[in-house]
Amino acid sequence: MRTVVAVTERVAETPSTVTLRFPYPTAAVPGQFVMLWVPGDDELPMSLSYTDGPSKGVTVKAMGGTSRRVQSIRPGDRVGIRGPYGNHFDLSPKRVLIVSGGSGAAALAPAAGRSIAAGSSVTVALGATRAPELLFKERFRAMGAHVEVATDDGSEGAKGFVTAVADRLLQSESFDAVWTCGPEVMMKKVIAAAAPRSVPVFCSLERHMKCALGMCDACAIGPYHVCVDGPVFPAPRLENLSDFGTFHRDSSGRRVPL
Amino acid sequence: MRTVVAVTERVAETPSTVTLRFPYPTAAVPGQFVMLWVPGDDELPMSLSYTDGPSKGVTVKAMGGTSRRVQSIRPGDRVGIRGPYGNHFDLSPKRVLIVSGGSGAAALAPAAGRSIAAGSSVTVALGATRAPELLFKERFRAMGAHVEVATDDGSEGAKGFVTAVADRLLQSESFDAVWTCGPEVMMKKVIAAAAPRSVPVFCSLERHMKCALGMCDACAIGPYHVCVDGPVFPAPRLENLSDFGTFHRDSSGRRVPL
């Protein structure tokens, strides 16, 4: 079920994120993820940051041990890929607001791309800790998206949380849908901001994953399994889940604060 | 892989042969056989004597224990069926001579039927020990075949072997093919009779069968497995096989005289 592929291209997107491209002809839809196996280390869920054509890609942020190890992968190195798994963004809305925190842009960029190609207008509220960490800013712009930026330290765009930018945009413009990916607390705020305007919000969630087949329960949140019922959830499904934005489960299945 | 079916009809064809009909929609071609499981007893290869439509049939001669047990089956009783297996008669020849010994008519009758329906002319040399044992005589006639009969005791038709009738027909008429099924010594004689006239002969063979999947080797004759390479063989494939007409293998795989 796994395909071992040699990485063809490595792009340092920001100081902390790296994109790996590899041949993987299986069709994929923006929002879906793959399981990326780093032989000898671990296998991690990664959103496809490039979904179109035979060459796919993932964009990985340095977090713990394995993601750092992923970053040291060079063209020619081999990784295992299975998937794509999960559901995806509904690309039918014509006016979309994207709210991206940190590496969340990885899941959102291909959705923006296909959406604009299909004639939609896309506005991106792009957040990061500091200017160099703004992931896919140029890529979004090159697609034709309108990009507004926020950084924690104010080194580019608005200073502070990207949710403030999103809030402003939601007040000043009309949108048919909001797509968001990033820390759950951020997504919770996005949901709150969109609520008064009745704009439907779709959140892409991250949970610990093992099987990605809806079996092992590692990725359970409330009645859902993020690997098969998600990763994209309409906000109403999440709002009543006590763990959303507060708890996740670690590798042993223990509930631990986010 | 087996389908358990309830027998719908039982016809005593001759004093020693019984036809069982049963629903079995899988498509079949004349010449093919099924494995007929008599629960609690054994499973035997049986040519399909009725190949057309969803109701198939086999015609069984009382030989040893199991075939006698088959004859005691009544409508409503259940049997297991798998198949159809094996190759089949090539129905393209326009003028066909059929030479049938004993229960061989079971394999040949459906071939005659489809052949005549497709516009061919079919002559049948039908042999049996005695008149009441002439299997499918009326069925062949009703199809429009020309039937000539031989019985060992002369109780109907020519007295003696059906091969004599076949020999006469081959001398007096032109045929594009000969199809034969019956004791191997009989089929050997048919091949010999057809040789001077260069009429191709196709023989349907019987060998001990277990798997019917070309694996267990029970049905081996020379380099062939009757279950997958046969049961229908063009004569040239058989002529150089030392066992043809002389030896077969018993259930243990020992070569024993026919």
Next chain:
Amino acid sequence: MAELAVRCAGVNLRNPFLLASGVWGESGESLAGAWSAGAGGVITKSIGSVPRPGYPNPTIEAYERWGLLNAMGLPNPGIDEYPREIEIARRAGATVIGSIFAGDPEEFARLAVRMAATGVVALELNLSCPHAEGFGTEVGGTPENVEKVVRAVTKAVTIPVIAKITPNTGDAAGLALAAQRGGASAVSAINTLRALAIDVHLRRPVLSHGLGGLSGPAIKPVGLACVWQIFEKVTIPVIGVGGIASAQDALEYVMAGARALEVGTQVTFDGIGVFGRLATDLSRLLDELGFARLEDAVGVAHRASSVPPE
């Protein structure tokens, strides 16, 4: 519609299809979800004395729709935290069976007491993990060990105890008999078959642990043989598990001697809706074959057979 409710190991089940341990069993909401999808009962993930993260990924490998290899490494939140999850499932009305694993009879007994205190209706002892060192064959590989563990547990608790037998043995029936001697109320068979996959491009085992366990349709014929042989030897009920994907599979197990069933891997292939479907289909199949109650079909294939068991 034929009656699917059965009593097995002293537990009333609304239908024989239990969620197998290790599938959808880490969180209370998932257990509750399996129950509301129609499972006759739910068995928890095997819980140990302390939290265990399990092995690193890759932990699974799938073979089309006929097999699944896993070496999760018994990840579980540990008995201190797990009662919370059971509580959620019980509040949803689920019939919950608590699965536990341990390294020796004493640890089994201590854990059993804690698990029993959560209000589960029965315990299942995982005596059969094929890939976790110290918790598999070590406790479940010989009749002596099985008997010791089961006896220690049955002495410690009052609720029914089900011993889950390994198929990685020459004599599953001997292990089951030992469980019966130890006081088990039922045995379940089978756990996964010890198995391996290798990635030829990377020249290494696929699973991080190397060896794992095979489940799914591929092991149904093996599970049936175990249940058949066990049924010939024991008098306590047998719970059939391994590769059940259809009502027909289920009925094969029942006719081989199973009174209840567990379903695991098929949840992966069909989703949790498999429970509702299995119950409906089995009831229909029993009708078609002239059985008024599932119970009437338990073990019937032994009577028909003229062939002595091995």
Next chain:
Amino acid sequence: MAELAVRCAGVNLRNPFLLASGVWGESGESLAGAWSAGAGGVITKSIGSVPRPGYPNPTIEAYERWGLLNAMGLPNPGIDEYPREIEIARRAGATVIGSIFAGDPEEFARLAVRMAATGVVALELNLSCPHAEGFGTEVGGTPENVEKVVRAVTKAVTIPVIAKITPNTGDAAGLALAAQRGGASAVSAINTLRALAIDVHLRRPVLSHGLGGLSGPAIKPVGLACVWQIFEKVTIPVIGVGGIASAQDALEYVMAGARALEVGTQVTFDGIGVFGRLATDLSRLLDELGFARLEDAVGVAHRASSVPPE
């Protein structure tokens, strides 16, 4: 093209793919046919002291293309008549390995002498039939019995002896080690897994014998685990068998530790042409993966793995 020829158990094989015992092995012409289809060698049907008809039909049950259940019951013409068949295969140039089965060490030794006299290049001892009373676990189920049988045979003959190990055990490696102690030149693993199918309409086992053995792709992961564990313990060559359907399957076995391979069930699904195809495909696959010789890949997965065997 990568070199497929290997020397295994003192026998030179033009390629590693041997016809497995029990498939196409009753008649000399079939053995010859498998050889001319490209098999690296052919193993005869397991031959006993006297002719044996085997069990009545049904003797097999197929599961799509992933599994096959059989209980043939060791039909064979007996050692008096069988040399004729071997002679036919040898005249065709085939490398023939003679498989034998018996009920005790003495009978094994007597049969071995007779089989060796036919000119086979090696013997394979069937210590692992999962369904024939008196010839399966009875002779191959414990290390003690395996060692006794193998020792009796290796004392009686001078040609190499291969012990075929059962997977119906908790410890295949222990059995293999016993075979090595007994003097075996190689071990082969695995034979079929004990298994069962039930016909729910007829309420009885499908096979006349009831229990049978499972083969085909379904058992590949189990065979790989056995070969892996055996390779860790023994120094003699291991022959991998069980569910080999593709060059990739073959290479998995080789990387797990197999020096030669046997192919049985896939002959049913693909026809005898499977041998030519496997050899061509494997040679290509080795090229692609940078192996000049099959030999270089034997056991490589053990080196890569950081995980200790169980």
